[in-house]
Amino acid sequence: MEGSLPTPESQGYVMGTNPCLDRCWQYFNECIAQGKDQNECLAQLSYCQRNCAEQAPPEPAPEPTPAPQTCGQGPCPTCETELQMSNPCVLEAGHGGSHQCPEGHSF
């Protein structure tokens, strides 16, 4: 009498929770069904399970969205003289050409 075969339940695994492990069990059941050596099938199963553990995708780290760098050059001379406001350039840092304030002046 050979030892009883492991099942997902006997290993505390719930089918459908991990596509990779699901496949391992699928292969294992096929392996047994094909009348292959049980030990070989078991070895394949544990190898497959190890692979799944290694391939488990790491927790997706939230991508830090860098705040858009603005040029900040200024203040706009037109705004200073006409509106008595101190408006720096609102274009992206490193832009070419002239600077532009929030009021739309170029300087």
Ligand SMILES: [Zn+2]
């Ligand atoms: Zn301006």
Ligand SMILES: [Zn+2]
């Ligand atoms: Zn600028």
